[in-house]
Amino acid sequence: MSNLASLAEIVDTAAFTAREIPQLSETVALDVADAYAVQALSVARRHARGERLVGYKMGLTSRAKMQQVGVSEVIWGRLTDAMRVEEGGRVSMGRYVHPRVEPEIAFLMKAPLAGEVSAAEALAAVGAVAPALEIIDSRYKDFKFSLPDVIADNSSSSGFVLGGWHPPAIDFGNLGIILEADGRPVQIGSSAAILGHPLRSLVAAARLVAAGGGHIEAGTIILAGGATAAHPLVAGMAVKCHFEGLGSVGFGVDA
Ligand code: OOG
Ligand code: MG
Numbered sequence: 001m002s003n004l005a006s007l008a009e010i011v012d013t014a015a016f017t018a019r020e021i022p023q024l025s026e027t028v029a030l031d032v033a034d035a036y037a038v039q040a041l042s043v044a045r046r047h048a049r050g051e052r053l054v055g056y057k058m059g060l061t062s063r064a065k066m067q068q069v070g071v072s073e074v075i076w077g078r079l080t081d082a083m084r085v086e087e088g089g090r091v092s093m094g095r096y097v098h099p100r101v102e103p104e105i106a107f108l109m110k111a112p113l114a115g116e117v118s119a120a121e122a123l124a125a126v127g128a129v130a131p132a133l134e135i136i137d138s139r140y141k142d143f144k145f146s147l148p149d150v151i152a153d154n155s156s157s158s159g160f161v162l163g164g165w166h167p168p169a170i171d172f173g174n175l176g177i178i179l180e181a182d183g184r185p186v187q188i189g190s191s192a193a194i195l196g197h198p199l200r201s202l203v204a205a206a207r208l209v210a211a212g213g214g215h216i217e218a219g220t221i222i223l224a225g226g227a228t229a230a231h232p233l234v235a236g237m238a239v240k241c242h243f244e245g246l247g248s249v250g251f252g253v254d255a
Contacts, residue, residue, distance in 0.1 A: 004034060008041030011153045014139035015042075020097045023140050023149045035151035036212050042154060043078045051080035054221055056209050057104075057134060058201045059155045061225030062193040065102070068229040071147050074201075076208050077155030079221060085161045085251055091135065091233075092254040096158060099137040099233045102226030103177045103241045105191050105198040106132035106162050109220045113202070114210035122202040127218075128165035129172050131243035133251070134223055135159030136230055160223060163249035173197045176244040177227050181237050187228035191243075198224040 007024055014021045024030055030038070047053070059065070059075040066072040085091055093099070110127030117125075137158035138145060150156060166172075172191055179187040195201050201224035209216055216222065233239070233253050240250035 003028070004037050005041050007038045007152060008045060011038065011139060012042040012045045015154070018095055018097055020141045021139055023145055024152055025146045025149050030148040030152065032148055032151060035148035038152035039077065039154050040213065043080070046080055046082070051082045053078060054081050054084070055079040055223070056205060056214060056216065056220065057155060057157055057160070057223040058205050058225040061195045061201045062227055064189065064193060064229045065226045069145070069150070071145070071150060073147055074204055074208070075147070075151055075155045076205060076212070077157040078214070079157060079160060079223070083157060083159050085135070085159045087161055087163055087249055088251065089161070090252045090254050091159060093233065093235045094255070096137040097139055098143055099135050099158060100230035101179070101233055101239050102134050102136065102230040103179050103187065103189070103228055103243070104132040104134050104226055105172060105194065105224045106130040107202055107222040107224065108165060109216055109222065110218050112218065113206040113216045115206060117203055117206045119199045119203055122199055122206060123168060126168040126202070129168050129170060129246070130165045131163035131241065131246040131249045132223060133161040133239065133241055133249050134226065135233070161249050161251050163243070163247050166246055170245060172246070175246060177241065179228060179231060179241045181231060181239055183238070186231045189228035191227055193227045194224050201225050
């Protein structure tokens with residue numbers, strides 16, 4: 001097994017068994033290209049277990065997120081069908097190491113998108129827009145990582161919840177967002193926090209995902225990245241997020 005394949009086994013097993021691991025960069029020198037190769041190999045292991053690729057997530061597209069984790073490069077990761085949590089559904093803490101939730105905007109693509117595209121071209125490829133929550137769960141101890149570490153760990157991808165789809169003609173560039181835990185607001189922000197406009201995240205996805213060997217096709221889901229800092233989940237919590245003009249999305253947390 002190559003070194004990259006053995007690193008992929010380490011991060012995939014940590015995610016599959018919900019056990020924390022030390023940062024890979026503590027023992028190996030990993031550059032960003034190696035890290036994306038580890039990510040691809042680790043998601044291939046998910047496919048071998050029957051999971052299907054359904055989309056991509058962008059990460060660290062807002063200042064709040066960059067500051068929270070101390071990494072300030074836009075990153076991306078892969079989403080599988082097994083990560084999908086039904087709107088209003090429940091998750092169990094046992095599946096995660098130290099999960100957090102963050103408000104996002106989701107795009108459903110109606111046409112392929114790759115390479116250098118304008119915001120108008122990106123918008124023309126969008127079939128629908130939805131309010132969304134991402135459940136992130138770094139597999140690294142204390143949720144601490146370097147840029148290559150987090151990329152190798154599929155950019156902390158763990159779960160996502162989609163609200164109702166809206167036509168892309170809706171103006172989603174600066175919508176108020178309130179994330180509530182047990183009915184109390186814990187994060188307040190705007191979709192404008194995502195690179196100034198969530199469409200810019202889609203433009204970046206077209207470039208970065210294609211360059212990294214991914215394919216944005218009709219039917220692909222893209223998460224634009226957290227608009228606020230992420231909030232830790234605890235057993236018994238009810239999570240609800242309100243998006244101005246797009247509706248709400250939420251889920252409950254079991255032990
Ligand atoms: C890295 C993943 C970042 C986002 O939306 O910014 C991310 C992390 O925070 O663990 O999903
Ligand atoms: Mg996210």
